[in-house]
Amino acid sequence: MYIDDVNINLSKMTTAKSTSASRPYHHGDLRRALIDAALALVTEEQDWTFSLREVARRAGVSHNAPYNHFSDKQDLLVAVAEAGFERLRERMAAAVAGIAAADTALLACGRAYVESALENPALYRLMFGPALVKPKGSRPAAARQAGNKAKAVLLDTIVRGARSSVFAVTPDDAVDQGKAVFFAWSVVHGLAMLLLDDFLEVELTVGDLIKEIERLALMGLMPR
Amino acid sequence: MYIDDVNINLSKMTTAKSTSASRPYHHGDLRRALIDAALALVTEEQDWTFSLREVARRAGVSHNAPYNHFSDKQDLLVAVAEAGFERLRERMAAAVAGIAAADTALLACGRAYVESALENPALYRLMFGPALVKPKGSRPAAARQAGNKAKAVLLDTIVRGARSSVFAVTPDDAVDQGKAVFFAWSVVHGLAMLLLDDFLEVELTVGDLIKEIERLALMGLMPR
DNA sequence: TTAGTCATATTGACAGTGTCAATATAGCGT
DNA sequence: ACGCTATATTGACACTGTCAATATGACTAA
Incomplete structure (x- = not known):
């Protein structure tokens, strides 16, 4: 449900390999997936008024999952x-x-x-x-x-x-x-x-x- | 209720005198009052994420009154x-x-x-x-x-x-x-x-x- | 292996938002 | 005096950010 479209990102992974084996967290590297999703949204919409929920949707997780990795919507934007x-x-x-x-x-x-x-x-x-x-x-x-x-x-x-x-x-x-x-x-x-x-x-x-x-x-x- | 705290603004009024006599609209120069309120909010909060409803509140009107003068929240911000x-x-x-x-x-x-x-x-x-x-x-x-x-x-x-x-x-x-x-x-x-x-x-x-x-x-x- | 722990994720709830539609109000020209 | 129309209100809706409570499952120690 929320595992399958974790994108295999090219750049260095700080905490996980995430190729498919040995994912260190519950569900892949969600933190990175959220940053990637948000970055894509900023790029596509040329705006950062999208909702945190939309980011979560893109990453295929529930609307509150991001709060495990970012204290805030702003906090995610800082990472972006x-x-x-x-x-x-x-x-x-x-x-x-x-x-x-x-x-x-x-x-x-x-x-x-x-x-x-x-x-x-x-x-x-x-x-x-x-x-x-x-x-x-x-x-x-x-x-x-x-x-x-x-x-x-x-x-x-x-x-x-x-x-x-x-x-x-x-x-x-x-x-x-x-x-x-x-x-x-x-x-x-x-x-x-x-x-x-x-x-x-x-x-x-x-x-x-x-x-x-x-x-x-x-x-x-x-x-x- | 919504007339009394219309601020008497100093600068030139384009459409009304608004000193107290001869107000050209239903309730004073609301358009100007809204711009003033929004400008004050931008200045105070150093941010424009305040709600349109808050602007309306400041101007002493209902949350939908601004839509008679601005098509949008953005439209108001343009005026600011x-x-x-x-x-x-x-x-x-x-x-x-x-x-x-x-x-x-x-x-x-x-x-x-x-x-x-x-x-x-x-x-x-x-x-x-x-x-x-x-x-x-x-x-x-x-x-x-x-x-x-x-x-x-x-x-x-x-x-x-x-x-x-x-x-x-x-x-x-x-x-x-x-x-x-x-x-x-x-x-x-x-x-x-x-x-x-x-x-x-x-x-x-x-x-x-x-x-x-x-x-x-x-x-x-x-x-x- | 098994039990337990704790980071991670979900569900549900709440107040507040932008905006639409329908309704009310009153100043204006006729 | 009357209706027209610009102006304002009320009510509703889907959606938001964020909190609290709950569930899940990967690791660790026995």
Whole structure:
């Protein structure tokens, strides 16, 4: 009844093999199945207003089974966001891999960032938005850590550029680097958000616009 | 029963005076009262998951009265977002007013933008987020128009800077100006979003960070 | 093997939600 | 004065998140 459509997921399983033998829990790896189902729903519906019950239905369990793995609907969404940040990190890391020049690498990284956002807008908004924040609370640690791991890719590239004097950033000055990272991140994040919020109204393809924005970020608004 | 706590709102009334005489509808300007109540709820709770019924309660009407003025809960939220954009526009316009130098004006404008966002994060996220978008639809025209009016302040400043050769932007070239506007907007929007999403992790005050980001936007990441 | 334990899952219940349909009310032009 | 129509209410429905109580069955120790 609820065992047969547990999807055999490809990525690493932390707690179970779940291929069919030796399932460590009562009914397969439900926690992962729920995250997968929720991720699929976010992607399909481009929204996270679906009901927890719907997620349970998709996973083939009763409407209350999720409460054994997540304290809350929000708690499940946090896990989904974490998965999203991990994807983003992988993608940015892949983009910079093997590019020697730091400025070129930074552009590739920025492009990967924006493209990822455009491919799954709702997931992005979930990751960065307020949906994960409890009333009067702050962003859950899990989400912040996952986000910072993605940020580390950016930082790495900036540091490389600082060392090779490609960027006007003092090497080994954490604060100066932090500013630069925050600037770069702001640019790509703002660009991505405005694009997927449908506020682009200029006669340019998205690709061209990204290039232009990147050029401006490197060269600045003022004449040289 | 439902008349007495209609708040006498300060701003311009489009359809009614509503001071107490000559109320044009059955029971005061309910549409405005609902928008005000929703805006207050967004501000207080920093969230828009409150129920439509709660809004109605605040306005002192039955749970179904709002449906005479808004087709939907979303429809009401669109109206709230519109009001938010209008506030933003006013604030940016005030910031640039009377500043002759375009670059200084642009910085003031950016600061006003970020400060507004930080003062009412939820309202900002509502304005720019997906909450207004119907499934498989796009951003409602009303919201986009209101957003573009705010953008116009930015554009104006950029154009001034282009004319006075303060910015490296070709005057009277709409596309070139569009790029610059989008860049500037991306920077402030991304900065604002990351700040209020709690992703700032550098040993700087917000004010200092804003200044640094602005400097980088004007001068670029690369050495001059 | 068998008994027991405890994580895991189900069933049932409850207040609250968005929204529809039907009904009531009152300000307006004629 | 009268009816029209915009405005508001009442009632209903399926659905939601979450709590409490109950069932189930995989492992562990005897």
